[in-house]
Amino acid sequence: MCVACRTRASRAALLRVVVIDSELVPDEGAVMPGRGAWVHPTNDCIGIALKRRAFVRALRVSGPLDTQTFERWLSSYGNQVNGSK
Template sequence: MRAPRAALLRVVVIDSELVPDERAVMPGRGAWVHPTPECIGTALTRRAFVRALRVPGPLDTQTFEKWLSSYGNQVNGSK
């Protein structure tokens, strides 16, 4: 599904760790994804980030998943 850049989240890899680039200014190769649990879950399951970011091994997604859960709470108005 296509979407305008403003509706997508850029992610990058720093030391084998997947991190969100909310301002889209971090250096290096980035991948764009809808910031929804469904799209990100699908991308993780299909190893799409590994392919798009051209990293040789598995990524540490723990920090990214924590960010995603807090992002969802901010969007939904929860604390």
């Protein structure tokens, strides 16, 4: 289930996200250890999740998360999907 829009989707349609040292990290292979949160890999769902602090709740983290690395990954992911460089 996507933590942002709360709709069910297949595992292939969602991106797993984990926390490593208070940093939000995408887990593309869905194999990293620890608690994970699932989200649609779109700007809309990720924006909603960040705004509503859904990752903090889903991952049961106390305190703020560093999302800069995740946001950079998202922008490069979008370019890969769209065929841009």
